[in-house]
Each structure stands twice: as structure tokens, then as C-alpha cells.
Amino acid sequence: MTAAPAEPAGGRRRRRNLLASIATPLLDTLTHPHGPDRYLEMINPAWSTREVRAEITGVRHRSPGTVTLLARPNRIWRGFRAGQHVALTTDIGGVRRSRCYSIVSSEHGPARQLEFTVHAEPDGLVSNHLQGIRPGTVVGLSQALGPFTLPDERPEQVLLISGGSGITPVLSILRTLRDEGRAESVTFLHYARTAGAVAYRDELDELAASGVRMLRSYTRGEGGELSGRFNPLHLAGVPADVPAWVCGPATLVETVREQWARPAELRTEHFTPPTPVAPVIDIGEPTGEIVFAGSDRRAANTGAPLLEQAEAAGLRPAFGCRMGICFTCTRRKTAGTVRRIDNGALSTGPDSDIQLCVTVPVGDVTVEL
Amino acid sequence: MATPQLAPEQLDAFGKEMDALRRRVVAQLGETDANYIRRVVDVQRKLEVTGRALMFAGVFPPAWIAGVIALSLSKIIDNMEIGHNVLHGQYDWMGDDALNSRDFEWDNVTVSELWKRSHNVQHHTYTNILGKDRDIGYGIVRITPEQRWNPYYLGNPVYAVLLSIFFQWGVMLHDLEVDQVVSGKKTWAEVSADGKLMARKALRQVGKDYVLFPALSGPFFLHTLAGNAAANLVRNLWSFAIIFCGHFPEEVQTFTEEEAANESRGQWYVRQLLGSANITGSKLFHLMSGNLSHQIEHHLFPDIPARRYTAIAVEVREACRRYGLPYNTGRFSKQLASVARQLVKLALPDRKQQQAPVDGAAAVRQAVAA
Numbered sequence: 020m021t022a023a024p025a026e027p028a029g030g031r032r033r034r035r036n037l038l039a040s041i042a043t044p045l046l047d048t049l050t051h052p053h054g055p056d057r058y059l060e061m062i063n064p065a066w067s068t069r070e071v072r073a074e075i076t077g078v079r080h081r082s083p084g085t086v087t088l089l090a091r092p093n094r095i096w097r098g099f100r101a102g103q104h105v106a107l108t109t110d111i112g113g114v115r116r117s118r119c120y121s122i123v124s125s126e127h128g129p130a131r132q133l134e135f136t137v138h139a140e141p142d143g144l145v146s147n148h149l150q151g152i153r154p155g156t157v158v159g160l161s162q163a164l165g166p167f168t169l170p171d172e173r174p175e176q177v178l179l180i181s182g183g184s185g186i187t188p189v190l191s192i193l194r195t196l197r198d199e200g201r202a203e204s205v206t207f208l209h210y211a212r213t214a215g216a217v218a219y220r221d222e223l224d225e226l227a228a229s230g231v232r233m234l235r236s237y238t239r240g241e242g243g244e245l246s247g248r249f250n251p252l253h254l255a256g257v258p259a260d261v262p263a264w265v266c267g268p269a270t271l272v273e274t275v276r277e278q279w280a281r282p283a284e285l286r287t288e289h290f291t292p293p294t295p296v297a298p299v300i301d302i303g304e305p306t307g308e309i310v311f312a313g314s315d316r317r318a319a320n321t322g323a324p325l326l327e328q329a330e331a332a333g334l335r336p337a338f339g340c341r342m343g344i345c346f347t348c349t350r351r352k353t354a355g356t357v358r359r360i361d362n363g364a365l366s367t368g369p370d371s372d373i374q375l376c377v378t379v380p381v382g383d384v385t386v387e388l
Numbered sequence: 389m390a391t392p393q394l395a396p397e398q399l400d401a402f403g404k405e406m407d408a409l410r411r412r413v414v415a416q417l418g419e420t421d422a423n424y425i426r427r428v429v430d431v432q433r434k435l436e437v438t439g440r441a442l443m444f445a446g447v448f449p450p451a452w453i454a455g456v457i458a459l460s461l462s463k464i465i466d467n468m469e470i471g472h473n474v475l476h477g478q479y480d481w482m483g484d485d486a487l488n489s490r491d492f493e494w495d496n497v498t499v500s501e502l503w504k505r506s507h508n509v510q511h512h513t514y515t516n517i518l519g520k521d522r523d524i525g526y527g528i529v530r531i532t533p534e535q536r537w538n539p540y541y542l543g544n545p546v547y548a549v550l551l552s553i554f555f556q557w558g559v560m561l562h563d564l565e566v567d568q569v570v571s572g573k574k575t576w577a578e579v580s581a582d583g584k585l586m587a588r589k590a591l592r593q594v595g596k597d598y599v600l601f602p603a604l605s606g607p608f609f610l611h612t613l614a615g616n617a618a619a620n621l622v623r624n625l626w627s628f629a630i631i632f633c634g635h636f637p638e639e640v641q642t643f644t645e646e647e648a649a650n651e652s653r654g655q656w657y658v659r660q661l662l663g664s665a666n667i668t669g670s671k672l673f674h675l676m677s678g679n680l681s682h683q684i685e686h687h688l689f690p691d692i693p694a695r696r697y698t699a700i701a702v703e704v705r706e707a708c709r710r711y712g713l714p715y716n717t718g719r720f721s722k723q724l725a726s727v728a729r730q731l732v733k734l735a736l737p738d739r740k741q742q743q744a745p746v747d748g749a750a751a752v753r754q755a756v757a758a
Contacts, residue, residue, distance in 0.1 A: 049599055052493035057433060057486070103589035112421025164426045172483075180595035220700060346489045347478035363413040372480060372488075383554050 023108050029206055038209075046362075071095045071160040073133065080088065084139040085184075085218055086150045087123075096223075098165030099133075101126045101195035102188045102264065107135070107161030111148045115159075116146040121187035122163065123219075125194035133160075136218055138184040144363045167264065167288040173201060174262050178283075180249070180275060182210040182229055182267025186218060189266050190290060193226060206257050210249060210271060213240030251278050259283060294299035307382035312353060314388060324360065326375035329388055330356075336375060336388055343377035350375055355384030394658070394692070394711060402711050403654025409703055413696050422482050422690045423695045428469055428675070429487075430599065437463035439619065440601060446611030459619035461676075464626055466495040469676025469694065474499055476508060478693045496556040496623070497590040502563035502582055512690050513636065516663030523635070524642065526551065526562050530734040531636045531727075533646075537737045544735035545728075552628035553621065560586055573630055626676070630667070630725060634683035635727035639716050658713065660687035660729045666701070666717035674698065 029274060046055050046068075067072045071097075076294040077089030093324065098104075104121040123134040137149045152158075167188055169177070177196065181189040186209060196205055207226075209215045214237055227233035236245035245253050249271060262284045265275045272289040279285050296318055305322030318332045326348055329336050339347030349372050356367045357378040365381065366373055375386070394402070445451040455470050471494030473479070473588035479487040493500050506522060506572030520532050525531040529548050530541040551558045564582055568574035597616040605612040607740075641662040648659060667673075668682040674681050679694030686694065708715040718726075 045600070046595050048592055052495060053433075053587075054487075057429075060429075061433060061437070110419075110482075110484075111423065113417070113419040113482055123542070211592050211743065339505070340513040342513070344512055345504070345508035346480060346691070349477070349480065349490065361407065362414055366412070372483070372490075 045151070056190040064192040065091075065093050067093055067095060068321040069095065070161060073160050075131070075152055075154055075156045075158060078152060078326075080150075082215070083216060084150070085136060085137045086132065086139075086152070088133065088149065088152065090133045090158065090160070092133060096131070096160070097162055098128070098130075100168040101236075102167040102169065103163040103165045103191075104167075104188065105133075105163055106161040107145075107149075109145065109148065109152070109156075111144060116145050116148075116368075117159075119164070123192065123194075125191065125198045127195060127198040136184070136187050138218070142380055143302040149289045165288065166265065167286055169264075173199070173204070176204050176206070176258065177201075178206050178257055178261045178263040179209075179253070180208045180210075180263060180265040180267070182249075182271035183212075185267030185271070185289070186217065187266075188353075189264065190219060190222075191229065192264060197226060197229060198230070202226065203232075206234065206261070208234045208236070208245070208249070208253055210236050210238060210267065213237050214242050216338065230331050239303045246301075247279075249274050251280065253282075262286075264288075273321075305380070307355070307380055310383075310385040312385050320380045320382075320384070322379055324376055324385060325357065325373070325378050325380060325384075328380075329375060329386075330346050334388060338376060341376045343374055346374060348375040349373065351387040353385045353387060357384055394713075396652075396654075398655035398711060399652060399658060401651065401709065402713075403657050405707055406657045406688055406704075407653070409700065409707075410692065413692055413700060414750070417481060419692065421695065423683065424695050425474075425479055425482075425487060425693070427471070428465060428671045432462050432465040432470060435459070435465070437755075443601070443612045443615045444605050444608065446605065446615050452611060452615055452735050456615050456618045456622070457735050460622035460626075462679075463495055463623040464529055464676055465621055465678075467623060467627060467674055468630070468680065470678075471495070472678050472680070473694045475504055476642065477691045480691075484593070493589075495593075496559075496620075497586070499563065499582075499585045499589050499595045500554060502585065503559070506565070508690070512687065513586065513689055514648070515660055516640070516650045517599060517645055517659075518642050519592070519645055520648075521569070522562065522565070525636075526558060528558065529731060531632075532642045533653050533734065533738060535640050535734075536697050537734070542734055545731050548632075552625050555624035555628040557621065560590065568569045620731045629720075630677045632727045633665060633667050633723040634686075636730060637716065637718075638730050639666050639714070639726075657688055658685070660712060661708065661715070664716070665723060665725050666715075667720050668717055669720060684717075701737075 035150065055065045058067060059068065065072045070279075071092055073092040075088055076091050079087045097124060101124050102121075104119045105115045106119050106288055108115055108117045114290070118139060120135045123136055128134075131182075140146045140149050140188070151154070169192055173196070173197040177192075179189045187206070188276055193205060193207060194204060208335050209217065209223070214220065217223065217235070218227055222291055223233060223235070234245050235243040236247060236253070237243045237249055261285045264286045265272055265360045266288040270288045272287045276285065276287060301327065304331075305320045307320045309318050309320055309325070309328055309332075311329060311332060316332050316335060318335065319326055321328060321331075326336065326338055335349050337351065339345035343359075352366065352371050352373045354369050358365050358381050360377050362378055366378070375388075411545060434460045439455050439457075440460055442451045442455030442458060446455060454585045471492065475489050475494070476489050476490040482487050511521050511523040516524065518524060518532070525535060528551055530537065530544050564579055564586070565574050566579060569579060597620065598613055601616060604612040643659060643663070651659065661684055664683040664687045666684050667677065669677070669681055676687040679697050680686060682694070682697035682701055685697040685704055688704065689700065691701070705715050740749070
């Protein structure tokens with residue numbers, strides 16, 4: 020039995036819990052109402068008692084339009100599983116912006132070092148901003164998110180498929196399996212425009228050398244092991260019962276899904292392209308549908324302010340001045356575009372807080388209400 | 389003061405100008421505003437930490453005095469330039485949870501959630517409308533002749549002094565809205581729910597300033613307790629003075645519900661203008677008053693970051709000159725003296741002869757009738 024050595028550890032934990040149960044409310048009261056973080060930041064901006072923040076410790080430009088970041092999360096970070104992503108938050112022009120990026124690191128890498136590779140999207144506010152980020156900058160992170168992961172009990176064989184920048188979570192899985200000595204269990208199909216457009220090109224060669232079955236296809240170039248877009252023939256030699264993970268642009272993911280005639284499980288992840296900014300403010304006929312996500316109601320957009328439309332739909336959101344000055348009716352818009360009636364400003368991004376009384380929907384909108 | 393006689397189309401034009409000014413400023417908001425408010429937060433917390441630390445050495449009078457000064461400044465900046473303005477949603481566009489009107493709490497006993505209701509909604513929407521703006525005299529003092537006199541008001545100056553000393557408690561209890569129960573707008577159950585929120589917040593504030601930090605000072609318990617009480621008092625007196633100068637100097641107008649019924653956007657702007665008064669001063673003075681020294685601009689554009697008011701004021705004042713609208717501004721001493729005169733004068737019943745109808749109100753009244 021090994022009960023004896025467990026006791027001191029349990030005692031330590033109990034003492035630590037006791038200490039925390041006294042120290043936490045004490046610290047909260049001493050720092051009331053702002054909380055300890057406001058003061059911890061004075062010593063180190065990455066310190067926090069509640070939220071994950073990370074210092075950017077390395078910035079590398081492997082190819083034009085792509086940046087690889089190394090980040091050191093604080094102690095609130097609870098770790099990740101290969102294939103997961105985080106919402107990364109940074110200030111641009113004074114405004115906090117959040118986007119999801121896959122972790123590229125192996126599960127078995129250094130505990131507090133995360134690697135991300137960010138491809139600059141056309142019109143991508145955050146992805147372009149991150150190209151110029153400096154080491155030492157502190158960014159916000161969510162905990163690791165997403166079900167695009169390997170089971171704890173590793174499958175005998177694994178099929179990984181990725182396209183373009185969709186390589187990032189797949190590479191995390193690849194690296195993890197390699198570190199576990201399972202490189203030879205992996206078949207990896209990767210689709211890119213040209214050989215030069217492949218991020219981590221050298222590393223893929225190394226992985227191939229260590230036993231990964233590497234099949235690359237360049238849709239606009241020569242030199243891959245495969246050619247053209249995905250088709251089921253590319254899976255020749257992969258047993259039908261091998262579970263697969265596919266990540267990439269929506270078109271690739273859809274193609275694979277449609278043509279998947281195998282019994283094995285297929286897990287997918289795709290990157291939604293950033294919402295295009297509406298080029299013209301169309302003040303013509305109101306279009307689209309409003310989804311009140313919190314109450315599961317829907318209504319056709321009448322062009323009236325959201326507050327009035329919510330009330331017409333039978334909802335009773337809190338409100339105050341009804342003229343945009345008191346912020347009582349502020350709610351989160353999770354999708355779609357709204358226009359402020361006072362200055363015509365458009366809010367296009369997901370997860371933005373809007374004032375219901377002075378905004379009208381432009382097309383489909385989803386509000387947490 | 390000249391009587392502004394604005395035709396409806398002039399009122400509309402004035403409203404459009406103010407809307408355009410607003411759009412111009414909102415379009416410029418960005419990194420400089422974000423950096424500014426974060427810098428102010430940084431100064432505030434440094435003052436706070438310094439003040440609390442000095443208090444531990446409070447047995448030495450110079451350290452105690454320096455500690456009280458630092459902590460007073462911290463509380464004033466926390467409540468005014470940061471708290472008041474953040475709770476107005478001036479920085480909501482930044483998307484920073486620490487500076488967001490929904491979640492922010494300030495370093496005083498007032499519950500921000502309840503204060504936003506009485507301040508942002510009632511006071512700012514219905515500014516200086518007797519019977520709707522509960523901030524007129526806070527239900528305690530008589531500050532405008534339109535409040536009907538009764539013998540209770542003989543104590544007016546005394547009530548004002550007491551209110552200034554216990555200002556944070558006064559503002560907190562004001563949000564209970566007990567008067568609304570009498571008029572049937574609020575139930576006792578709602579009052580009791582609000583009261584619980586207040587008790588919880590007040591307990592933590594009192595616990596921090598009057599129990600925990602003194603206890604941490606060990607043998608200097610009483611020094612720290614007295615120092616913290618002094619800092620709270622300084623903040624109370626200062627915020628009372630700034631706020632009363634913003635709405636209650638003699639020339640500032642009050643309105644009746646009829647006058648303000650169905651008002652246009654232009655009329656709303658004019659009422660905000662006539663119901664507010666500015667205080668001139670240095671950059672430091674504006675910071676320490678939370679830029680409420682630009683009360684007029686704040687009431688025209690309550691959700692625009694307050695650091696912008698100085699620049700906005702130049703344009704507002706120029707527009708007022710063109711439209712012949714009064715623009716009430718003056719030195720702190722002048723505005724404060726005016727408030728004090730008003731408080732004393734209104735303690736007594738009104739003199740026989742009725743004063744001439746109030747100018748600004750007349751403008752709006754006339755426009756409504758038109």
C-alpha cells in the first residue's frame with residue numbers, strides 16, 4: 020500500500036486550501052472594489068488571479084504574410100490537448116479584439132510555452148496586426164477550447180488531412196504523436212497552393228524522415244507526392260477503419276465530408292473567414308432575420324431599432340433613456356451587422372456589445388437576449 | 389441674461405450641429421483615449437498604494453499627512469475621472485472588462501448598478517426637470533425656487549453642510565428611492581433588495597478602510613483609521629462641491645414636466661445646456677473634477693470620453709454665441725459662492741413679488757408651444 024506517502028501531500032494541500040480560504044477574501048477586501056489584478060499588473064502586466072494572460076516571448080517570420088509567435092502564459096493557464104485552439108485578445112487602436120488561433124505546440128513541449136502561427140488574412144484586422152507584434156507584449160488568452168483532439172487512448176493508426184493554414188492544429192497532433200514515438204502511425208495529407216506556401220516546410224520533411232507517411236499536394240505547383248484537390252483516391256493504402264482529422268478552409272472540409280465513404284470516424288475543424296465589412300450602408304428595404312439567442316425567438320427585421328423589435332417580439336429587455344446615452348440596454352451581438360442610427364457606424368464583428376435602442380440590424384443578426 | 393428666443397427651425401439647426409459635433413468626435417476615438425484612461429488608472433493606483441503605505445508610518449505626522457493627501461487624490465480620481473466616466477459607458481467601446489460600464493465598481497459606498505439607474509437614466513435623460521430629476525437637491529436641500537418652500541427648509545444650509553460631509557452615504561441612500569414608494573413607483577420589496585446590495589457594498593468599504601487596513605497597521609490602528617476617514621471626507625467634500633457647482637449655481641435653469649414633454653432633439657440639447665454650468669480651471673483641475681468642470685459638454689455628450697470635453701467646449705461655446713444661448717461658466721470660487729448664496733437664500737420663504745419667468749425655460753416653453 021502507498022497510503023503513507025500520500026498523507027503529507029494531503030496535509031500540505033489542506034494547509035494550502037486553508038491558507039487560500041483566508042487569504043482570498045482578505046485580498047479581495049483589501050483590493051475592493053477593483054480586485055487584486057489591478058495591483059498585480061503594476062508589478063507584471065501578465066500577472067492575474069483570474070484570467071489567462073501571456074507574454075509574447077518570440078516572434079519569427081518564416082514566410083511573408085505569416086508570423087510564428089511564442090507565448091508564455093501565466094499560472095492561470097490549465098494546459099491544452101493537441102489540436103485545440105484559444106481566443107487570443109489584443110488591443111488594436113485602443114479596442115480589445117479577440118480571434119481564435121490553433122496551438123501548434125506538442126502536448127509534450129515546455130509546459131509554459133505555446134506556439135501559434137498566424138497567417139495574415141486579407142482585411143484581417145487581428146491577423147495583420149499580429150504580424151507586427153513585438154516580444155514583451157502581453158496578450159489575453161482563453162483557456163484551450165475545442166473538441167478537435169485525439170482520444171487519450173491513441174488509435175493504432177491516424178489519418179490527418181489539412182489545407183493551407185489549417186495545418187496548425189494538425190501539426191500540434193503530429194508533433195504530439197511524434198513525441199510519443201508514434202510517428203509511424205500517422206498518414207498526413209496536406210494541400211497547399213505551392214511548395215513555397217507551406218508553413219513549416221522543413222519540419223514536415225523532418226517528420227517524414229522520422230516515419231510519418233507524408234503526402235503533399237500542390238494545387239498550383241509541382242513536386243508533391245499527390246496532385247490536385249482532395250479526392251478519395253488520395254487515401255489509397257489507408258485502411259478504411261483509420262479515424263481521420265481534417266482541418267482547413269470550408270471548401271476542403273466540405274469536400275472531404277461529402278466524399279467520406281468510410282466507416283471510420285471523421286473529425287473536422289474549419290476556419291470561418293472573417294465577416295466581410297459591408298461596403299455600402301444600405302438604408303433601403305430592411306432585410307434579414309433577427310435571432311434572439313437567449314430566448315430562442317426569431318423575428319423578421321423591420322428596420323426599427325433592435326430594442327423596439329425585441330419588444331415587438333414579446334421580450335422585455337432592460338432599458339433606460341432609449342436615446343443611446345445610458346447604456347442600460349447594452350447587449351452582446353454574437354453575429355451579423357448592425358448600424359447605429361445616430362452616426363451610421365457599422366458594427367460587423369462577432370461578439371460585440373451594442374446598444375439596442377440606437378442600433379438597427381443590417382441583414383441577419385443574432386443578439387444574446 | 390438675454391432671453392434666448394429660438395424658433396423651432398433654429399432649435400433643429402442647433403440640434404443638428406450638436407449631432408454633427410458628436411459624430412466628428414466619436415469617429416476620432418481610439419488609441420490616445422485608451423492610453424489616457426489607462427494612464428489615469430495607473431496614476432490612481434500608484435497614489436492609492438503610496439497612501440496606504442504611508443499610513444502605516446502614520447505615527448509620524450508628515451507621513452500621515454502625505455498619506456491622507458495621496459489617498460484622497462486616489463479616491464477622488466477613482467470616483468470622478470475614472471468611476472463616473474467609466475460608468476457612463478465612455479470607454480465601453482474599448483471592450484476592456486476592467487473599464488466597462490456594466491461591471492465597473494468604484495471606491496465608495498454607492499452601488500454602481502443602482503447609481504447608473506438614478507444618474508445615467510433619470511438625471512441625464514430628465515436633467516433639471518422638477519419631479520423627474522431626483523438629483524435636484526437630492527431630496528434633502530432646496531436648491532431652486534421652483535421647489536415649494538416649507539419650514540423644513542429653514543435648516544437648508546445645515547443640511548447642505550451635512551450632505552457634503554457624508555456625501556457618499558447620501559448618494560448611496562438617495563438610490564434607495566424611498567420617495568418612490570410613497571408615489572407608488574417602487575415597492576418595499578424592491579427597496580429591500582436594493583438595500584441589501586447597499587449593505588453588502590458598504591460593509592466591504594467600511595471593512596477595508598476602517599477595520600482591515602487599520603488592523604494591518606498594528607499599534608497604529610487609530611492613525612490609519614483616522615487617515616482613511618480623512619481621505620473619505622476630503623473626497624466627499626470635493627465631489628459635493630464639484631457636483632453642486634455643475635447644476636445649482638443661480639442662473640442654471642430648472643424645467644417643468646410640461647415644458648420638457650415631447651421635446652425635439654434640439655430642445656433636449658438646449659435643456660441640457662441651460663441646466664448645467666461649467667467651472668474654469670487648469671488641466672489638473674479638470675482631471676481632479678473628472679472633467680465635470682465641463683458639465684455642459686458632459687450633459688450634451690455624456691458618453692464621450694471626458695478628456696475630449698475641453699476641445700468640444702470651444703465649439704459648443706462658439707455655437708451658443710451664434711444662437712444667442714447662454715453658456716454658464718466661471719471660476720470655482722464664483723460658482724461655489726453662487727451655490728452657497730442660493731442655499732442660504734432658499735432656506736427662507738420666497739419674497740412677495742414673483743421673479744421674472746426664467747429665461748431659458750421660456751425659450752423651450754415657447755418652442756414647445758410653437
